[in-house]
Amino acid sequence: MTTLTVIGFWGAYPEQDEATSCYLLEKDGCRILLDIGSGAMAKLPQFAAPETIDAVLVSHHHYDHIADLGALSYNRVVMQALKENIPAIQLFAPEESQLGSYHRDHTMEITEYKESDKVVVGPFHISFYKTNHPAPCYAMKVVTKDATIVYSADMVFDETMVEFIKGADLFLAETSFYKGQEAATFGHMNSEEAGRLAKLGGVSELVVTHLPHFGNKEQLKVEAEEAYQGNVSIASTGLTWRF
Ligand SMILES: [Zn+2]
Numbered sequence: 623m624t625t626l627t628v629i630g631f632w633g634a635y636p637e638q639d640e641a642t643s644c645y646l647l648e649k650d651g652c653r654i655l656l657d658i659g660s661g662a663m664a665k666l667p668q669f670a671a672p673e674t675i676d677a678v679l680v681s682h683h684h685y686d687h688i689a690d691l692g693a694l695s696y697n698r699v700v701m702q703a704l705k706e707n708i709p710a711i712q713l714f715a716p717e718e719s720q721l722g723s724y725h726r727d728h729t730m731e732i733t734e735y736k737e738s739d740k741v742v743v744g745p746f747h748i749s750f751y752k753t754n755h756p757a758p759c760y761a762m763k764v765v766t767k768d769a770t771i772v773y774s775a776d777m778v779f780d781e782t783m784v785e786f787i788k789g790a791d792l793f794l795a796e797t798s799f800y801k802g803q804e805a806a807t808f809g810h811m812n813s814e815e816a817g818r819l820a821k822l823g824g825v826s827e828l829v830v831t832h833l834p835h836f837g838n839k840e841q842l843k844v845e846a847e848e849a850y851q852g853n854v855s856i857a858s859t860g861l862t863w864r865f
């Protein structure tokens with residue numbers, strides 16, 4: 623069984639007692655995080671002990687995706703001092719992000735990835751697609767024996783991504799704006815674009831995430847459903863899928 627849990631889902635900054643981008647994937651006792659935004663370390667213990675996280679894959683070097691990397695690193699410092707056999711965190715970051723030079727200590731083993739790389743962490747096979755965004759940013763496709771999950775990271779709507787998302791059981795699509803609002807200028811997608819991309823990719827289920835701090839979030843689902851006739855969920859803390 624593969625389990626996906628939303629730890630954080632806000633764009634830009636977290637609302638009170640919540641977090642920005644962070645998704646927990648678990649299978650066969652292996653735990654990885656896709657991004658680790660602000661507030662993520664305060665929410666994660668509800669779902670998994672931070673010292674049990676094997677790897678973190680970072681999509682890009684924007685604070686709403688990496689802010690709590692330092693907090694996770696300090697947790698590992700403390701846990702390695704208190705307990706035996708707590709391994710370093712495997713961190714995978716874009717080669718352009720320079721996180722590799724910044725976070726080099728015994729708590730993390732850092733691998734810089736590029737678009738053509740394939741990363742394997744336990745039962746998880748991860749590939750990348752470079753998105754159009756102000757910082758070098760990579761969507762991720764996570765494949766296990768149970769499921770294919772695609773995470774858009776941050777992106778401008780881009781039809782060339784369709785092949786990458788095709789066949790996904792679940793598509794976590796950033797939805798930073800409402801239908802009709804100009805998202806591309808800011809390096810993001812709106813609800814209609816997230817729905818359209820999900821339809822083009824023929825994904826089994828769409829999750830709108832990386833949500834805006836304005837408007838009525840329920841409207842994002844309605845607007846995405848106008849473009850995509852599948853099951854649409856609005857990301858929220860603790861929302862979980864089991865495959
Ligand atoms: Zn973001």
Ligand SMILES: [Zn+2]
Nearest residue numbers: 682684755776
């Ligand atoms: Zn960004």
